[in-house]
Each structure stands twice: as C-alpha cells, then as structure tokens.
Amino acid sequence: xxxxxxxxxxxxxxxxxxxxxxxxxxxxxxxxxxxxxxxxxxxxxxxxxxxxxxxxxxxxxxxxxxxxxxxxxxxxxxxxxxxxxxxxxxxxxxxxxxxxxxxxxxxxxxxxxxxxxxxxxxxxxxxxxxxxxxxxxxxxxxxxxxxxxxxxxxxxxxxxxxxxxxxxxxxxxxxxxxxxxxxxxxxxxxxxxxxxxxxxxxxxxxxxxxxxxxxxxxxxxxxxxxxxxxxxxxxxxxxxxxxxxxxxxxxxxxxxxxxxxxxxxxxxxxxxxxxxxxxxxxxxxxxxxxxxxxxxxxxxxxxxxxxxxxxxxxxxxxxxxxxxxxxxxxxxxxxxxxxxxxxxxxxxxxxxxxxxxxxxxxxxxxxxxxxxxxxxxxxxxxxxxxxxxxxxxxxxxxxxxxxxxxxxxxxxxxxxxxxxxxxxxxxxxxxxxxxxxxxxxxxxxxxxxxxxxxxxxxxx
Numbered sequence: 455x456x457x458x459x460x461x462x463x464x465x466x467x468x469x470x471x472x473x474x475x476x477x478x479x480x481x482x483x484x485x486x487x488x489x490x491x492x493x494x495x496x497x498x499x500x501x502x503x504x505x506x507x508x509x510x511x512x513x514x515x516x517x518x519x520x521x522x523x524x525x526x527x528x529x530x531x532x533x534x535x536x537x538x539x540x541x542x543x544x545x546x547x548x549x550x551x552x553x554x555x556x557x558x559x560x561x562x563x564x565x566x567x568x569x570x571x572x573x574x575x576x577x578x579x580x581x582x583x584x585x586x587x588x589x590x591x592x593x594x595x596x597x598x599x600x601x602x603x604x605x606x607x608x609x610x611x612x613x614x615x616x617x618x619x620x621x622x623x624x625x626x627x628x629x630x631x632x633x634x635x636x637x638x639x640x641x642x643x644x645x646x647x648x649x650x651x652x653x654x655x656x657x658x659x660x661x662x663x664x665x666x667x668x669x670x671x672x673x674x675x676x677x678x679x680x681x682x683x684x685x686x687x688x689x690x691x692x693x694x695x696x697x698x699x700x701x702x703x704x705x706x707x708x709x710x711x712x713x714x715x716x717x718x719x720x721x722x723x724x725x726x727x728x729x730x731x732x733x734x735x736x737x738x739x740x741x742x743x744x745x746x747x748x749x750x751x752x753x754x755x756x757x758x759x760x761x762x763x764x765x766x767x768x769x770x771x772x773x774x775x776x777x778x779x780x781x782x783x784x785x786x787x788x789x790x791x792x793x794x795x796x797x798x799x800x801x802x803x804x805x806x807x808x809x810x811x812x813x814x815x816x817x818x819x820x821x822x823x824x825x826x827x828x829x830x831x832x833x834x835x836x837x838x839x840x841x842x843x844x845x846x847x848x849x850x851x852x853x854x855x856x857x858x859x860x861x862x863x864x865x866x867x868x869x870x871x872x873x874x875x876x877x878x879x880x881x882x883x884x885x886x887x888x889x890x891x892x893x894x895x896x897x898x899x900x901x902x903x904x905x906x907x908x909x910x911x912x913x914x
Contacts, residue, residue: 455513455514456513456805456808456809456812457470457471457812458470458471458509458510458513458812459471459812459813459814460689460719460721460814460815461721461766461814462719462720462721463620463697463701463720463721463722464620464715464717464718464719464720468814469719471688471719472718473515473688474686474687474688474718477514477515477516478515478516478517478518479510479515479516479517479518479688479689480517480518480520480682480683480684480687480688480689481503481506481507481510481517481518481519481520481683481687481688481689481690481691482520482521482522482675482678482679482682482683482687482689482690482691482717483500483503483519483520483521483522483574483690483691483692484521484522484675484690484691484692484693484696484700485521485522485523485524485562485574485577486523486524486558486559486562487524487525487528487539487540488523488524488525488540488554488555488557488558488559488562489528489539489540489542489543489554489555489558490539490543490546490558490735491558491561491735491740491742492558492561492562492565492742493733493735493740493741493742494726494733494740494741494742494743494745494746494756494771495725495726495727495733495734495740495771497565497566497569497571497743497756498723498725498726498760498769499691499692499693499723500566500569500571501569501571501757501760501761502691502723502760502765502815503519503691503723504569504570504571504572504850505761505765505811505815505817505848505850506689506691506721506815507519507572508572508847508848508850509811509812509815509848511847512808512811512847512848513808513812517575518575518576518682518683519572519574519575519576520574520575520576520578520678520679520682520683521574521576521577521578522577522578522579522580522674522675522678523555523559523562523577523578523579523580524580524671524674525540525551525555525559525579525580525581526538526540526551526580526581526658526668526669527580527650527668527669527670527671527673527674528540528671529671530542532671532695532699532700533646533699534605534637534646534647534650534670538656538658538668540554540555540658541656541657541658543558544657550657551657551658555579555581559579561742564743564744564897565742565743565744567897568743568744568747568753568897568899568909569743569753569754569756569757570754570757570850570851570852571850572850576682578678578681578682580669580674580678581658583674583677583678583681584660584669586677586678586681587649587669587673587674587677588649588660588662588663588669589677590673590676590677590680590707590711591607591648591649591662591669591673592663593710593711594609594648594707594710594711595607595648597710597711597713598613599613599614599707599709599710599711600648600710601641602664603637603639603640604637604639604652605637605639605647605650605651605652606647606648606649606650606651606652606664606665606667606670607647607648607649607651607664608637608640608641608645608646608647608648609645609646609647609648609703609706609707609710610641610645611642611644611645611646611706612641612642613710614706614709614710616709617644617702617706618702620697620701620702620705620720621697621698621701621702623644623698623702625642625644628643628644646670646672646703647670648669648670648672648673648707649662649664649667649668649669649670649673650667650668650669650670651664651665651666651667652665652667653667653668656668671700672699672700672703672704672707673707675700675704676704676707676708676711676716679716679717680708680712680716685712685714685716686714686715686716686717686718687716687717687718688717688718688719689717689718689719689720689721690704690717690719690720690721691720691721691722691723692720692721692722692723693722693723693724693725694722694723694724694725695725696722697722701720705717722766723765723766723768724765724766724767724768725768725769726760726768726769726770726771727768727769727770727771728770728771728772729770729772733771741771743756744899744900746776747899747907748899748900749773751776751780752780752783752784754783754850754851754852755776755779755780755783756776756779757850757851758779758780758782758783758821758851759771759775759776759778759779760817761817761818761820761821761849762779762817762818762821763817763818764814764815764816764817764818765815765817766814783851786824786825786828786851786853787852787853787854787855789828790839790842790843790853790854791854792835793835793836793838793839794835794836794839795836795839795840796836796840797834797835797836797837797838797839797840797841798837798840799837799840799841799844800827800833800837800838800840800841803823803827803830803833803841804841804844804845806823807820807823807824807845807848810823811848820845820848820849821849823845824842824845824849827841827842828842861896861908862894864894865891865894865896865908866908868887868890868891868894869887869891869898869906869908871887872884872887872888872891872898873904873906875887876904877904891908896908896909897909
C-alpha cells in the first residue's frame with residue numbers, strides 16, 4: 455500500500471498518514487449551514503474532501519465519511535454573538551426555519567450531485583442530535599470544564615491550558631480588542647457557549663438540564679463526530695476560517711469531555727476567491743453551481759478547475775479560467791472517445807499517479823500526469839484510455855463521457871409537463887413533478903429563457 459502524506463494543521467507539517475485501524479479511515483467534514491445557497495466558494499471545499507475520500511479508497515482503504523448539516527445554533531459572527539443564521543434566513547424569505555433548512559439542504563445536495571461529489575456515508579443534522587449534544591455538554595460540566603451564566607452553559611477555557619495552541623491565538627490581544635461582550639458574566643471573552651438559554655424569542659428550542667434553549671454551534675461537531683467515528687478518529691476537515699474559532703473550540707470541548715484529543719489529522723483548505731477579493735453572501739458577489747449551468751458551462755469544468763490548484767493554496771476564480779478548464783476537459787474527453795476500448799492499465803503510470811495524489815492531494819500534478827500519458831507515443835492508445843479511465847475514479851470528471859445521456863421518454867414527458875406548470879405559475883404542480891423526476895434518478899436544471907436541461911443523478 456502506497457504511503458500517504460497530509461499536511462496536519464495540528465503539527466504544522468506534512469506527516470505520513472497512519473490510520474488508527476489498519477486499512478480503515480474515519481473522516482469528519484464540517485458541512486454547510488443550510489440558511490442560504492451554498493455558492494461555488496463553499497463547494498470548493500467539498501470538492502477537495504471528495505478528492506480526499508476518493509484518494510483513500512483508490513489506495514484500498516475502507517472509508518467512513520461523516521458530514522454534518524448545521525440547521526441550528528450557528529450565529530452570524532461564528533461566535534456567541536449575532537443572530538442565528540437559520541432565523542435570519544427565515545426572516546429573509548418569509549418561511550419557517552424548518553422550511554429554510556429543507557430548502558437549502560436540497561440545494562446543497564443538488565450541487566453535490568452536479569459536481570459529482572460522492573454523498574457522505576453519514577449525513578447528520580444538528581437538530582436530530584440534540585440528545586447527544588446535551589449528553590456531551592453534561593459530561594463537560596461534570597468534568598469541571600463549564601460554568602453557568604445568565605446566557606447559558608459556558609466552556610471554561612482556563613481549564614484547558616493548550617486552548618490557544620492550535621491556532622496560535624494571542625489571547626491578550628483578543629481581550630484588548632474585544633467588542634462589547636454578549637455575556638459580561640463570562641470569565642474570559644473567548645469562553646464559549648455550549649448551551650444557550652434565556653432566549654425567549656428564539657424559535658428552535660429544546661429542554662435541557664440548564665433550561666429551555668439550544669446548542670452552541672461548536673457542540674454539534676464533537677457530539678456527532680464521536681458518535682459515528684468514536685472518541686478518537688483519523689481525519690477532520692474544514693476551511694482555514696474554522697481554525698481560529700470553531701475547530702479551536704472543538705478541540706477544547708473534546709478535551710473537556712474525554713480528557714484527550716479526538717482527532718489525529720486536521721486538514722484545512724484555503725479559499726476560492728475572485729480577482730476583486732473574497733466571495734461572500736454578505737457582499738452579494740456569489741455564484742452557485744446552478745448559475746454556472748445557467749451560463750451554459752459543463753459544471754464538471756469547475757471540478758477540473760478546482761483540481762488545477764492545490765487545496766492549501768486556494769483558487770482565484772474567473773469566467774476566463776473556467777472557460778479554459780472547460781476547453782481542456784472537452785479536449786480530453788474527445789481524445790479518449792477517439793481511442794478504442796479494451797486496453798490494459800499501464801502500471802508504471804498508475805504508480806506515478808498514486809504517488810502524486812498521495813502526496814497531500816497534489817491534484818494539479820495528478821492532472822499533469824494525465825496529459826503526460828495522453829502525449830506518450832510509446833503507450834498504445836487503448837492502454838492510455840484504460841489507464842486514464844481508471845484515474846477518473848479519483849478525478850470524477852466523467853472522462854469516458856461521449857455525448858449526451860439517453861433520457862427515458864417518461865422523464866422527458868414529466869419535464870415537459872413541469873415546464874408547462876411553471877409557465878402557468880402552478881408552482882405546487884411544478885414541485886410535485888420535479889420530485890417525481892428526481893425519484894426516477896434525474897435532476898432538472900432550469901436555464902435562461904424558460905429552457906431546461908435534464909441531468910442524470912450521480913451514481914444512478
């Protein structure tokens with residue numbers, strides 16, 4: 455089995471990956487907060503972690519991938535202040551928080567399907583694990599790592615001496631630069647809420663030993679990761695924005711509950727940005743995967759573009775870069791379609807490919823090795839094709855795609871009926887038909903000028 459290396463945020467160096475259990479890997483990924491659309495900057499991270507999972511499976515590991523859905527407790531500040539994001543989304547659209555959660559979870563999953571991101575083995579919602587979160591908070595309190603204020607149950611970071619270590623936090627500067635404190639009864643401004651009480655206007659509330667309330671954002675990840683992967687598991691992923699608050703607090707509360715680290719390898723992706731800077735919902739400069747479809751792009755060109763850069767360096771996105779990626783992907787597919795089937799996998803190239811992807815997910819080098827093989831005149835075309843199609847188990851670019859898929863007549867008729875319902879503004883019937891189409895294994899992409907495209911669901 456090929457040695458695999460990852461850059462571990464915990465040690466700030468590249469390390470050889472050594473799983474807890476031989477041949478098996480447990481991975482937990484911080485998932486979306488489903489209060490609004492997940493844009494391509496959000497999906498950038500999930501493409502990276504999909505590549506991680508595929509890499510491990512290609513190396514013959516048995517992988518259990520767990521991802522959370524945050525549908526309560528995540529405030530707009532990522533800390534204890536600000537409005538709950540779910541309630542903010544509900545007010546914005548005049549829907550209930552439960553409707554908002556359902557709507558944007560579906561948008562996220564549809565985006566995953568369009569980008570050929572494998573579904574996690576466990577997709578767990580925070581609201582469905584309240585019991586586990588209460589039990590975890592009670593354990594932390596019983597171990598002497600929490601105290602009660604007027605706002606709720608607070609984690610006492612002074613009890614964990616290494617609190618600042620993971621993110622190299624300068625606590626003195628944080629205290630000096632702190633804004634008006636949400637809870638003046640906190641011992642330190644960076645202490646964080648495990649369970650929030652005394653919020654009579656908050657919609658999503660549950661009973662607890664500390665009173666009616668709801669969990670703090672950080673609690674859910676420790677509760678659910680350890681439930682599905684055990685008190686110590688292999689890999690935890692997230693964006694670099696999680697290091698200073700969310701993951702720092704996860705590490706602290708894990709120590710408070712169990713007396714030890716729960717994660718051996720922490721992997722963090724950098725950001726996808728625009729030429730003018732950060733892409734964010736608050737700035738209104740976001741693109742969704744559906745937006746790329748509406749512009750006429752092959753959305754897997756975005757997957758190709760993401761893999762052209764290393765996940766720890768991030769990516770500057772533009773229409774020009776996406777067009778270049780689409781041209782490269784189309785050319786590669788066209789070349790493969792011109793070659794015969796029935797070849798054999800070239801082991802020399804396969805070993806080199808495995809070496810690249812196993813070196814901290816060197817995606818751009820993996821793509822380069824594909825093009826090197828394409829140009830290698832010493833290898834038979836049919837062997838090149840067999841080898842590259844095998845590589846596509848990791849790349850997920852549908853490289854053996856030769857044209858449009860054949861759509862069953864029944865699905866086409868349902869799509870036409872749905873379009874007629876939309877034209878007549880019969881949204882209830884339109885939604886019913888969409889669900890029926892999805893049940894048959896297809897997605898409807900609504901394009902500009904009242905047109906649409908039928909796409910087969912990944913894995914169907």
